[in-house]
Amino acid sequence: MAQKQVSDQPSVQELIAKSSSKKQKQLIEKMIPYILLLIASISVLTTIGIVATLIVETIIFFKEIPVFEFLFGTEWYPFANKEPAFGILPLIAGTLKVTVIAVIVAVPFGIGSAIFLSEYASETTRRIIKPILEVLAGIPTIVYGFFALTFVTPLLQQFIPDLKIFNALSPGIVVGIMILPMIASLSEDAMSSVPNSIREGALAMGSTKLEVALKVVVPAALSGIIASVVLAISRAIGETMIVSLAGGSTPKFDWDVTGSIQTMTAYIVQVSSGDAGYGTTIYYSIYSVGFTLFLFTLVMNLIAHAISKKYREEY
Amino acid sequence: MVQSLENGSNTRNDTSSIVYNTQQLNLWYGNHHALKDINLQIKENEVTAIIGPSGCGKSTYIKTLNRMVELVPTVKTSGKILYRDRNIFDNDYGVEELRTKVGMVFQKPNPFPKSIYDNIAYGPRIHGIKNKKILDQIVEKSLRGAAIWDEVKDRLHTNAYSLSGGQQQRICIARCLAIEPDVILMDEPTSALDPISTLKVEELIQELKQDYSIIIVTHNMQQAARISDKTAFFLNGEVVEFDNTDVIFSTPEDKRTEDYISGRFG
Numbered sequence: 001m002a003q004k005q006v007s008d009q010p011s012v013q014e015l016i017a018k019s020s021s022k023k024q025k026q027l028i029e030k031m032i033p034y035i036l037l038l039i040a041s042i043s044v045l046t047t048i049g050i051v052a053t054l055i056v057e058t059i060i061f062f063k064e065i066p067v068f069e070f071l072f073g074t075e076w077y078p079f080a081n082k083e084p085a086f087g088i089l090p091l092i093a094g095t096l097k098v099t100v101i102a103v104i105v106a107v108p109f110g111i112g113s114a115i116f117l118s119e120y121a122s123e124t125t126r127r128i129i130k131p132i133l134e135v136l137a138g139i140p141t142i143v144y145g146f147f148a149l150t151f152v153t154p155l156l157q158q159f160i161p162d163l164k165i166f167n168a169l170s171p172g173i174v175v176g177i178m179i180l181p182m183i184a185s186l187s188e189d190a191m192s193s194v195p196n197s198i199r200e201g202a203l204a205m206g207s208t209k210l211e212v213a214l215k216v217v218v219p220a221a222l223s224g225i226i227a228s229v230v231l232a233i234s235r236a237i238g239e240t241m242i243v244s245l246a247g248g249s250t251p252k253f254d255w256d257v258t259g260s261i262q263t264m265t266a267y268i269v270q271v272s273s274g275d276a277g278y279g280t281t282i283y284y285s286i287y288s289v290g291f292t293l294f295l296f297t298l299v300m301n302l303i304a305h306a307i308s309k310k311y312r313e314e315y
Numbered sequence: 316m317v318q319s320l321e322n323g324s325n326t327r328n329d330t331s332s333i334v335y336n337t338q339q340l341n342l343w344y345g346n347h348h349a350l351k352d353i354n355l356q357i358k359e360n361e362v363t364a365i366i367g368p369s370g371c372g373k374s375t376y377i378k379t380l381n382r383m384v385e386l387v388p389t390v391k392t393s394g395k396i397l398y399r400d401r402n403i404f405d406n407d408y409g410v411e412e413l414r415t416k417v418g419m420v421f422q423k424p425n426p427f428p429k430s431i432y433d434n435i436a437y438g439p440r441i442h443g444i445k446n447k448k449i450l451d452q453i454v455e456k457s458l459r460g461a462a463i464w465d466e467v468k469d470r471l472h473t474n475a476y477s478l479s480g481g482q483q484q485r486i487c488i489a490r491c492l493a494i495e496p497d498v499i500l501m502d503e504p505t506s507a508l509d510p511i512s513t514l515k516v517e518e519l520i521q522e523l524k525q526d527y528s529i530i531i532v533t534h535n536m537q538q539a540a541r542i543s544d545k546t547a548f549f550l551n552g553e554v555v556e557f558d559n560t561d562v563i564f565s566t567p568e569d570k571r572t573e574d575y576i577s578g579r580f581g
Contacts, residue, residue, distance in 0.1 A: 197425040201487070204383055205438045205494065206415035215441065220428045 054294060057287035064281050070288060076251040076262075078271075078282045086285055088292060090251035094168065094261035095296075098243055101172025101257065102179060102236040107229055109176075110183025111218075114225070117184070118191035119213040130185070137181040145245030148174035153246060166248025166260035174246070175239050179232035186231070190224025191217050223311035230304035234297045240265035264293045334359045334498055334528045335380060339394035342375060344387060349375050351552045353394070357545075359497075359528045362520060364543035364560065366536055368580065372552040373532045377500050380530065381417045382410050399497075415442060418491035422503040424483035426475035426490070431458075431467050434475045434486055438494040453493050461489035462519050481512020488519065499523065501531040505538065517542050536576060540564045548572045 010018075062070070065086045073087015113133070117126050153170040157163045163170075194217050202212045218225065248260030249270055262270070268286045276282040335357040342350035350372045357363050365373040378384040380396065382403060395402045403413055426434050435454045444450060454471070458464040463485040467478070475486050484504060491499055501520075505513040520529060520542050533539050539546050540560060547557040548569075556563060556572045567573045574580060 194428075195425070197421060197423055198427055200383065200386070201421065201425040201427065201490075202437070203386070204381060204414055204419035204421075205441070205490070206411045206413075207441050208411055211441050215437070216427055 051294070054287055054291045057284055058291045061281070061284035061288040064284070065288075074253040076267075078285055084281070086281070086288075087253075088264075088289065090253040091262060091264045091267055091289060092292070093253050093255075094243075094247065094251060094263040094266070095237055095293075097168040097255075097257050097261060098172045098175055098239070098247065098263055099233060099236045101169060102176035102239075103229075103233060105173050105176025106180045106183055106232060106236075110180045110228075110232070111187055111225060113180070113184040114187035114191055115213050115218070117188045119209065119217060130188070133181040133184050136177075137185070139178075141178065141239065141241040142245070144174050144178050145171075145242040148242055148246035160258060163258045164248070164260055166246065166250070168247060168257040168259075168261045171243045171246040172257065174242050175236050178239070178242065179235050182232045182235065183228050186228030187221065187225045190221035190228070193224075194220045223308045226311065227304045227308040230300050230307065234300035234304070237296050237300065238265060238293065240269060244269045264289050268293075332359050333357065334399060335530070336397040336400075337395070338397065340376075340379065340396060341393045342372075342379060342384070343389075343391045344375075345389040349552050350379070353554055355547060355554060355557060357528065357530060360524060360526075361544040362524050362529045362531060362542055363545045363547065364539035365530065365532045365547045365549060366534075366539050366575075367549035368575070369534075371549040373549045374502055376549065377502055377530060377532050380498075380500055381414050381419055383414075383419065385410075415494060416496055417498045417500060418494065418496035419500045419502070420484070420487050420491055420504045423507050424480055424487050426478075426483050426486050428474065428476060430472045431475050431478075431486060432471040434490050435493045438490060442494060457489040457493040458486075460492045460523070461485045462515065462522070463489060479512070481508045481515060484508060484512065484516060485519065488516070488523075492523075496527065498528045498530065501529065503532050503534055506534060513538075536564075548575060550575070 070086055070088055072089065073085060074089050075085040075087050076090040077083075077085045113129075117129060121129065148170045149165075152174055153163065153165060153167065156170055156173075160169075198216060198220065199212050202216045207215070243261075243263045244266040247263060247266055249262045249266060250260035251262040251267070252259065267289055271282055271286045276286075333356050335355070337353050337355040337357075340350055340353040341348070353376065365377060367373045375384060379392065380398075380403075384390055392404065395404065397403075398413065398417070401408065427437060429437070432454055435457050436450045439450060439453050444453070455464065455468075458467060463482060466482060467486075470477075475483060478486065484507075488499075488504075505516050508516065517538065520531065523529060524544075531539075531543065543560045545557065546560040546563040548555045548563065548567075548571075550571055556567055556569045558568075563572060564576060567576060
């Protein structure tokens with residue numbers, strides 16, 4: 001039986017009172033908020049710094065090239081010796097072609113996989129397939145780029161003889177494959193978090209499984225699904241390696257997806273890895289393109305944020 | 316008290332008015348024998364209450380009546396449940412067809428995260444009714460039927476989750492009424508509600524009895540006594556006693572029923 005210790009050993013309360021750690025603790029407690037604030041502000045300041053650099057250099061660029069010509073010019077020949085042209089529309093067209101193809105591939109397959117995983121797959125199947133999808137998201141994009149150039153393009157050429165070595169179709173499809181796991185995984189999360197009681201309510205009304213999935217679960221998870229799609233689009237717009245490797249470097253303002261293109265990101269890679277001298281118009285042009293790209297992804301992220309706020313279903 | 320010698324068998328004579336005829340029903344969750352040799356006849360246009368302590372199988376039984384219990388993957392059953400003389404376990408009996416005839420109201424209100432209107436119109440819509448005018452009529456009629464029309468008629472297009480718990484539960488009842496089922500199963504429909512909402516739902520059940528057969532599982536014995544015509548007492552997966560509610564609550568035959576009713580256990 002545990003009895004009270006004999007008095008030669010001090011009580012726990014006495015030990016606590018003697019302990020010197022109390023003051024230290026108080027000091028740490030006071031410091032912690034400031035340390036954390038510092039850490040948090042570093043990331044915010046970095047972001048502000050990047051945006052400020054972009055803006056400053058972009059302004060310098062616009063001193064040489066009028067904003068109107070940049071925004072509405074349909075020709076992009078920065079390397080021409082005589083009369084270089086800096087109209088960004090061809091680069092935007094390249095980016096949009098790849099993004100639209102990627103979305104056409106990724107949205108149906110991504111949401112389809114999400115519905116399967118969340119509503120139909122058994123627990124075992126889900127446990128096997130979901131990690132595989134997430135591994136797909138971890139493949140370096142340079143590998144996807146090679147895959148597009150050396151596998152998908154030759155494969156597509158079997159069906160489309162006119163397809164050039166560098167084109168928009170193949171990187172578009174592969175970017176789609178790249179963002180598919182993101183859509184599938186985030187949408188699946190959104191659908192799985194719809195409470196089972198709601199599914200049971202629908203089943204008890206005589207709904208089939210498909211009706212429950214499409215008319216109850218998908219609408220209930222819609223905000224999460226749309227947010228996942230918009231985030232994925234934002235990644236597709238910013239994707240660089242795949243389009244640099246398989247897309248080519250011919251900025252063109254048209255709707256052709258079989259010929260060589262150049263995206264905004266691929267242009268920045270081309271100039272950065274080339275030997276454009278510091279202070280030249282070409283040098284500043286990558287900042288203006290970078291800033292445009294930043295605006296695109298920023299707008300997409302804001303849209304995603306607004307949508308998930310507006311359509312947040314309460315349950 | 317004339318029925319002192321009779322048990323529930325006096326309800327068996329008129330087969331046409333029997334909606335559910337359960338014969339030798341057994342049910343297992345994996346190895347757990349949850350329902351044992353259940354035999355029950357449930358008559359139409361009556362409120363049948365199922366009472367018993369937690370884990371006695373009452374919820375399992377009511378969920379078997381519309382085969383919702385099969386959502387648990389390890390469930391096995393034997394025996395028959397005849398719904399309007401047809402065995403619901405028959406291979407060619409589509410579970411969707413059964414659940415279209417037999418509605419259910421759950422323990423926790425579970426409206427869809429949609430507008431009030433879309434909640435009520437859900438059932439008619441999935442069963443092929445698309446005409447806007449007819450849907451409007453169904454929505455109004457169902458909401459009136461569930462005694463909640465006056466509270467929500469000005470905000471039919473707001474999300475059902477903006478309502479209080481008691482209102483949500485009446486929305487769920489209205490959603491169930493919208494496809495005009497034959498039977499309504501209620502699984503402790505007031506256990507998550509405050510006393511005033513409970514009272515409203517109880518009054519509603521009394522009214523609904525005119526048109527529907529209602530089977531209600533309840534934890535609350537006073538509730539069973541107040542609203543039901545027949546009461547079945549379940550214990551450890553068996554039906555101990557099934558009789559008119561006033562008999563069960565005044566002169567039960569079985570000692571265990573009496574002990575439960577008088578609050579000696581459970």
